[in-house]
Amino acid sequence: MKNRSYTTVALFTVALLFLIGCAGATKSGDRGTPRELPSDPESSSSVSTSEGGNQLSDEELFLLEDDSDWNDGPAEEIYTVPDPIEPFNRVMFTINDKLYLWVMIPVAKGYAKVVEPQIRTGVKNFFFNLGAPIRIINNILQGKGKAAEAEVARFLYNSTVGVLGFGNPAKHHDGLNPDPEDLGQTLGVWGIGDGFFLYLPLLGPSTLRDTVGFVGDRYASPMGFVEPVELSLGLSGYNVLNTLSFRADDYKALKDAALDPYASFRNAYIQLRQSKLRR
C-alpha cells in the first residue's frame, strides 16, 4: 500500500513539473489567449444596469463586452487547448458515448424512477458537503480568503442545521454559496497552462492540468481515505450515478445539438473551465 502511494505521488510530481514546463510555452497555430478581463474604467462607466448605478463585477463586464472585433484575424483566435492525441481522444469519446447511452443513462433513469427526488437530492448534498475540505484548501491556495470562510460556514451550517449535510439550508443565505474551487482551477490561477486535451473514460473531457488536479483533490478528500479502495471507488461511482439521475436527458440533447459532438464537448468543457477561472 505504501509503495502504491509513493508511486502516485511520484507520478503526480512528474506531471506537475511537466505542466510547469508547459506554462510558458507558446505554440504557433491557433492557440489564442484567454480573453483578458477589461480593466479600462471607461468601459464600465458607459454601462447602465437594471439595478441602477453601474457597479459591475469584472466578470459581468467580460460577458457584456462584445467581441465586436470578432471577425478580425487575431481576435478570431478563440482560446483553445491543443489536442495532439485527438485520434486517441476520439476513440475514448466513442467508448464513453456508448457507455453513457447503453449503460449509465438507462441505469440512472431506472434509479430515478425508483428513488424519490428528495432522497436523491439529499445524497447529492451529502457528497457535496464532504467535498468542503478540498474546496476550502483550494480557496486558500488561490488566496481567496473570503470564499474559504464562506465554505467553512456553509460546511458547518449544512452539517448541523442540514443534518450531516443531507440538507442544504445554506442555499437560501446569500453569503454562503461560494463557487466551488478545485485543484485544477488552483493550478490555473497559479499560471500553469492547461497542457493538452484529454478525453478520459467515464470522467469525460478533461485536460492534463485538470486531470492532475482531479487526482490531487481525490488524494486529499475524505473519499480518498475510505478503505478498501473498491469501496471508495464504489461510493464515487454511486455519487456520479446519483448526480446523473438529475440530468439523464441532457447528454443526448447536447449531443443532438451538435454537428460534431466531440468538438462541441471539447469546446464546451474548455469554455466552462475558462469561465470558472474568471470567478
Added chain:
Amino acid sequence: MILKRWSVAIAIWCLLVGTVGAGNASPTPMDFVKERIDQIITILNDPTYHTPSQKGSQRDKIWEVSQPMFDFKEISQRTVGPKWDLFSEAEKEQFTNVFSSFLGNTYIDKIQGEYHNEQIVYLKELVKEPLALVRTKLVRESVEIPIDYRLRRNDNQWKVYDILVENGVSLVQNYRVQFRSILEKEPPAELIRRLEQKLQEQNQALQ
C-alpha cells in the same frame, strides 16, 4: 360644421399622441426577452398541447413566438466567422435558413421534452449601446443553471445574437469551433449539406 372641424382636429391630435406614445414605449432588452419567454412558457403549459399528436403544432407555435427574438443572420455570420466571405450570396441565405431551422428543431424539441415547470428568474440587465446582456437563471429541482442572453440593437429593435450558459459557455463560439474544422477542409457547400442532412434526420425523428 365647427363640430366636424373640431372632431377632425381632435382625431388627428389623438393619432399623433398615440404614435409618439408608442414610439417612446420601446421595451428594454429584459422586457423584450421576458415577454417572449413568458409566452413560450404559456404555450408549454397549455393543456391543449399535452397529447403527443399536438406536439407538432405546439412546436410550430413556439417557433412562431421565438423566431423574432433572434437575429439569425447575425448568428450565422458569427458562427461561420471569417470564412463567411467565401460564401456566395445564395449560400449565405441557404445557410442562414438551414441553420436557423436546425437550431429551432434542436432546442424547441429539447425544451418540449424537458420542461417540467421550471422557473426562470430574471436577474439583471446590462446595457452598453448597442449591446445588452440579460442575465437569467433556470431553477430546476436540484440545480440552478445560469443562462445569459446577448442582444444587439438594430434599427431600434433588440435581437438576441448569442446565448451563454453556465456563466460564459457561448453557443455561438461552440458552433464556430465545430464549423471551423469543417470549413478548413471543405467548401461552404459541404457545411450546408451536412446541416441539411442533420435537419432531415431531425425531421424524420420528429415524425
